[in-house]
Amino acid sequence: MLIQQLIIRKMLREKYPNGLPPGHTGGPVWKFALRLLRRQMxxxxxxxxxxxxxxxxxxxxxxxxxxxxxxxxxxxxxxxxxxxxxxxxxxxxxxxxxxxxxxxxxxxxxxxxxxxxxxxxxxxxxxxxxxxxxxxxxxxxxxxxxxxxxxxxxxxxxxxxxxxxxxxxxxxxxxxxxxxxxxxxxxxxxxxxxxxxxxxxxxxxxxxxxxxxxxxxxxxxxxGLEEYTGVTIISKRSEAIRRMITEKLGHGVTLYAGRSGYGGHGHQQESMDIVFTAVTRLEVTRLRSEVEAIDHQAFLLMHSIKDTHGGLIKKRPLH
Structure with missing residues (x-):
């Protein structure tokens, strides 16, 4: 335990010269240090x-x-x-x-x-x-x-x-x-x-x-198998799709305001919320099926994402 404590103190001094990690409010620093040590190991x-x-x-x-x-x-x-x-x-x-x-x-x-x-x-x-x-x-x-x-x-x-x-x-x-x-x-x-x-x-x-x-x-x-895919979903039923992603799939979403420009019936200027989420490529098929069940006319745009950090993202292995 003495060696472990010395290692923890040394790591904290090197990483945080002021003595405390950013945002620390007086809680046990050793828990943070143990996480840092575990990550290094x-x-x-x-x-x-x-x-x-x-x-x-x-x-x-x-x-x-x-x-x-x-x-x-x-x-x-x-x-x-x-x-x-x-x-x-x-x-x-x-x-x-x-x-x-x-x-x-x-x-x-x-x-x-x-x-x-x-x-x-x-x-x-x-x-x-x-x-x-x-x-x-x-x-x-x-x-x-x-x-x-x-x-x-x-x-x-x-x-x-x-x-x-x-x-x-x-x-x-x-x-x-x-x-x-x-x-x-x-x-x-x-x-x-x-x-x-x-x-x-x-x-x-x-x-x-x-x-x-x-x-x-x-x-x-x-x-890995969990390479992320960014999915932008444009649908008139954006609220139902948002609830499905957060409640059923357990992923976070971002909504931003948009307007339709041109559709099957010519020029349109209809306001709607655009849904963006990030899922693993193993979950893309399920997401597509769930979206089609809600709105079969929804437009999905997908692109690969090399890495993510923060938010409601499932942890990747080997980190």
Whole structure:
């Protein structure tokens, strides 16, 4: 208990130099500190799990079979194949410039967390042995990319970074009209082109498959099954729809005043409340069915939401 109390006090001093969290009115600070400590422990566990998952994907699948991935990881794998240098050393060396870039030009906290995660991955790759699980090239591509992507995604959920390419992409996007996605695309095209030249076209194609598997897994680990969808509902029965969403589905709603502009009967200027809510994509079908049961002429507009905070939103897993 003494160690736990010391950790709590240290965390509070670092996060709140004035001694109290914002809005604190004299209640027990230790409860807030325990929540903060629990959150940090969960983040640490996610990063550790991500490191071991990525290491399994690299040493158990990709590296023994001469396959590569995109980003700095792909550059490190390709360099290891050509030079014979240890992958753990190359990951640290090649990521170092990107971490320095983040430290001096983007965010020092991100740079420090990235350093810790990458060093952790390098240590695991150096010390831990993983069995080669299959010789089938298709399985290597799919599952090697899956475990690597799961590791990267879990690490991101824990607040760390295992690949410095995105840091460079963010920096480059600020200095050029290209988006982050465009920069990443150019980098990966160059990596796989070099792989096709130095290794073989077949290896490069399987590596692209591994990269796609990893990329989709990263998206899934970050967004999960509960990726949110914003739904705007325009209906004359907005009040009934609002009650259905709040009482039956248990979600919050936002109402804002609007007027119809043009409908099936020509120009219209009818005032109505427009309903907006955010649901998980698993709940979209049910929401649509419930709305149609109330007003089959309701107009629904949906778009993806990467993240939400606050309000009556169901908690997402792995936070």
């Amino acid at each position: 969960v983040s640490f566990a996610l990063v550790v799990a991500g490191i071991f998952s990525a290491a399994l994907g690299l040493k158990g699948f990709l590296l023994p079979n001469d396959f590569i991935d995109g980003g700095v990881t792909g550059i490190s794998l390709l360099t290891a194949e050509v030079t014979g240098w240890p992958l753990s050393v190359l990951l640290v060396l090649i990521n170092a410039p990107f971490i320095a870039l983040a430290y001096f030009h983007l965010d020092r906290v991100v740079a420090l967390k990235a350093t810790a995660a990458i060093l952790g991955l390098a240590v695991v790759l150096w010390l831990v042995s993983f069995p080669v699980l299959t010789q089938d090239k298709l399985l290597i591509s799919v599952f090697g990319g899956f475990f690597l992507g799961a590791g990267i995604g879990l690490t991101i959920r824990g607040g760390g970074v295992l690949d410095g390419t995105e840091i460079m992409a963010v920096f480059a996007s600020r200095k050029s009209p290209m988006s982050v996605g465009d920069v990443m695309l150019v980098i990966n095209v160059l990596i796989f082109a070099v792989a096709a030249w130095l290794l073989s076209v077949e290896t490069a194609m399987y590596s692209i498959l591994a990269y796609l598997s990893a990329a989709k897994t990263v998206d899934f680990m970050i967004d």
